[in-house]
Amino acid sequence: MTIDEQLEAAQRPAANASPALPRTERTDPPAYLNRHLTRRRGQTASPTDEPGDSAGDQAGDDATPLYLRRFRERDHHSDPVTYDGDVVGSSRAWAEVTRTKEIVPERRDQLASVDCDIYLVRHGETQGYSSESGLTPLGSWQAHRRGQELARRVTDGMALELVCAPTNRARQTAEHLRRGLLDNLRLFGRDASISETHDDLNFRNFEVATPEGPRDVTSAFRVYHREMEKYERVGLGERPGWLVDVDRFWGIQQGGGDPITHWLTMPMLHFEPPVSCVRRFWRGIAALRENTAAKQIVVATHSGPIRAFATAAMGYDPGEPFNTEFVRVRLVAGGTTALVLYRNRVQEVVIPDLDALPPNSDPRFQEER
Numbered sequence: 001m002t003i004d005e006q007l008e009a010a011q012r013p014a015a016n017a018s019p020a021l022p023r024t025e026r027t028d029p030p031a032y033l034n035r036h037l038t039r040r041r042g043q044t045a046s047p048t049d050e051p052g053d054s055a056g057d058q059a060g061d062d063a064t065p066l067y068l069r070r071f072r073e074r075d076h077h078s079d080p081v082t083y084d085g086d087v088v089g090s091s092r093a094w095a096e097v098t099r100t101k102e103i104v105p106e107r108r109d110q111l112a113s114v115d116c117d118i119y120l121v122r123h124g125e126t127q128g129y130s131s132e133s134g135l136t137p138l139g140s141w142q143a144h145r146r147g148q149e150l151a152r153r154v155t156d157g158m159a160l161e162l163v164c165a166p167t168n169r170a171r172q173t174a175e176h177l178r179r180g181l182l183d184n185l186r187l188f189g190r191d192a193s194i195s196e197t198h199d200d201l202n203f204r205n206f207e208v209a210t211p212e213g214p215r216d217v218t219s220a221f222r223v224y225h226r227e228m229e230k231y232e233r234v235g236l237g238e239r240p241g242w243l244v245d246v247d248r249f250w251g252i253q254q255g256g257g258d259p260i261t262h263w264l265t266m267p268m269l270h271f272e273p274p275v276s277c278v279r280r281f282w283r284g285i286a287a288l289r290e291n292t293a294a295k296q297i298v299v300a301t302h303s304g305p306i307r308a309f310a311t312a313a314m315g316y317d318p319g320e321p322f323n324t325e326f327v328r329v330r331l332v333a334g335g336t337t338a339l340v341l342y343r344n345r346v347q348e349v350v351i352p353d354l355d356a357l358p359p360n361s362d363p364r365f366q367e368e369r
Helices: 003-011 031-042 066-077 091-097 137-153 168-188 220-234 241-254 259-265 274-291 303-314
Strands: 114-122 159-164 193-199 207-210 213-216 296-301 326-332 337-342 345-350
Touching: 114 137, 114 274, 114 303, 137 168, 137 296, 159 168, 159 274, 168 193, 168 296, 207 220, 207 241, 213 220, 220 241, 241 259, 259 303, 274 303, 274 326, 303 326, 303 337, 303 345
Parallel strands: 114 296, 159 193, 159 296
Antiparallel strands: 114 326, 207 213, 326 337, 337 345
């Protein structure tokens, strides 16, 4: 049945329709159907139409859409669009227009090779921050599991160096990392060289200038408590500035806040500045790269300097690393750039020329050279 026949059938009243009921449906076809029927009745064949495109050929079972016929008519009358001599729509022109670094990556043989991988690992869960205490059983398990996970990245014949900050919790973390590495390397049947752990002062925690000299922020807590007791018991008068800074720092910790954010964002005159920690870490990385042939280096250290290092590389504060979470530094061959990876973010940075930087203005916090 054609469209005209369907339209006439729809306009005829049904045989069993009740004449008493009023008819509310419209008898005229919709506007789009009216326009379609008018266009079909007044259409004539064009000399440029192909067989099957005329009005007569359209009647019947030919289902060529109207938009396709209009497109063919327009294509006959217009010249093709070109780009640098190639017709737009062809594969050659499409490749030239869309060829960018984001869409067309470099070939694998053109990618820069990585010279050394360095993992800055935060220590495991500790028994407390008020003294040089070690790890809890959970912290030991965390470090052991992290060592097992890092063993998957070690291949046959690879040398791995283990370094730690000079604190008990960092040393114990490095020891448990080593045990986890050895366990899984034996399980995987891989022959690799794992060094003994040793301290590196470049990767120490940030310090506080006390009357007894620079102290780790947790070691300074004991001095802080002893001095605060004197001032509260004897009433010696105005407290010195270093005591005020430490009191503010540990007050935030005890109140459930984030003292590392305070250290990163608020100037404290008696604390080692974050930029000094970043410089120390880069100096330690450069020294390790120069003095060892290991292609993978694992450093057990503290969250504050790690966070400052990641902030300097990323350009924003990416947050506190969890226990045994790490920031990965991939040194690109050539010694000028590095890739810093942290929490699914990769940032390429230029390795700073530390000798060209001005010396540390605060003699209390000297870098290890």
